[in-house]
Amino acid sequence: MLNNGELDKVFKALSDATRRAMVERLVRGPVSVSQLAEPFEMSLPAVHQHLAVLEDAGIVTSHKTGRVRTVQLATDALTGAGEWMGRQRLPAERRLDRLGAFLDPTQGPRS
Amino acid sequence: MLNNGELDKVFKALSDATRRAMVERLVRGPVSVSQLAEPFEMSLPAVHQHLAVLEDAGIVTSHKTGRVRTVQLATDALTGAGEWMGRQRLPAERRLDRLGAFLDPTQGPRS
Numbered sequence: 001m002l003n004n005g006e007l008d009k010v011f012k013a014l015s016d017a018t019r020r021a022m023v024e025r026l027v028r029g030p031v032s033v034s035q036l037a038e039p040f041e042m043s044l045p046a047v048h049q050h051l052a053v054l055e056d057a058g059i060v061t062s063h064k065t066g067r068v069r070t071v072q073l074a075t076d077a078l079t080g081a082g083e084w085m086g087r088q089r090l091p092a093e094r095r096l097d098r099l100g101a102f103l104d105p106t107q108g109p110r111s
Numbered sequence: 112m113l114n115n116g117e118l119d120k121v122f123k124a125l126s127d128a129t130r131r132a133m134v135e136r137l138v139r140g141p142v143s144v145s146q147l148a149e150p151f152e153m154s155l156p157a158v159h160q161h162l163a164v165l166e167d168a169g170i171v172t173s174h175k176t177g178r179v180r181t182v183q184l185a186t187d188a189l190t191g192a193g194e195w196m197g198r199q200r201l202p203a204e205r206r207l208d209r210l211g212a213f214l215d216p217t218q219g220p221r222s
Contacts (some may be wrong), residue, residue, distance in 0.1 A: 004128040015122035017115040019197070027199050078199055084131070085193040088138050 002034035003081035006058065010081040018042070019050050023073065026060060030072035033062070113191035117169065121192040124168035129153070134184065137171060141183035144173075145208050 002010065013019055022036060037047040051071060054060040058077035062069050113121065124130055125169045133147060148158040162182060168187035173180050 004131075007131065008126050008128060011122045011126035013196075015119050016128060017119060022119065023199055049169065082193070082196045085189065085196055088189055089136055 001083065002077065007084055009057040009082060010077045011065060013053050013059055014081070016050070016053075019052070019054055022050060022054065023059065023078070026071060026073040030070050033069045033071060036071055112194065113188065116197055117188070118170040118192060121170060121188045124164050124170055125192070128159070128162075130165055133161060133165065134170065134189070137182060137184040141181050144180045144182060147182055 013025070018040060021039070025031065025036060025039075033044075033047065033051065036051075037044060040047065050062065051062070055062065058074055059073050061074045062071045064070075114121050125134070132150070136142065136147060136150075144155075144158065144162065147162075148155060151158065162171065162173070166173065169185055172185045173182045175181075204209060
């Protein structure tokens with residue numbers, strides 16, 4: 001589970017459409033920085049700045065082989081933020097879930 | 112589904128521990144601004160500022176009856192951000208889900 005400072009950083013990192021698009025790309029697999037930068041009309045320093053924010057938030061890691069830096073997703077931070085989101089579901093939704101489980105004989109305590 | 116500008120605002124609003132604590136409180140039900148402010152050691156203007164960020168992001172709505180302003184959660188924004196998070200699950204996790212569904216005869220296409 002992430003602490004408050006870590007959650008602050010993850011949500012802040014995700015509050016930018018370019019960084020979210022980078023995450024969407026990285027879900028499909030690791031890429032080099034230049035491949036990752038390709039779809040965006042921005043300078044390489046700007047790309048590196050976005051990557052630094054994602055890396056500081058623990059959302060990505062990178063390693064350098066020769067002159068190529070490869071970036072990949074580190075899932076714990078996204079999972080931690082997703083868990084926080086999941087806990088904020090309304091009691092009404094949770095009640096609906098339990099009703100669904102009650103009505104569905106293949107699920108839940110009645111199965 | 113939220114657009115990029117809306118997602119920016121929701122994630123930005125959630126990047127602050129006080130605002131997340133307010134959301135956690137509001138999940139349990141609507142409250143007055145002064146009740147919502149109680150656990151926090153901050154001025155009422157500061158509380159109103161946080162509420163304005165949450166309201167601008169579509170995470171909460173409020174209405175005034177007499178002199179009391181009541182705040183409640185508006186779920187669409189949180190749901191939309193949760194959906195974005197859900198889409199960023201790694202292919203490996205999705206493969207594990209499909210494997211789970213394959214192995215569990217009470218779920219998925221084999222049931």
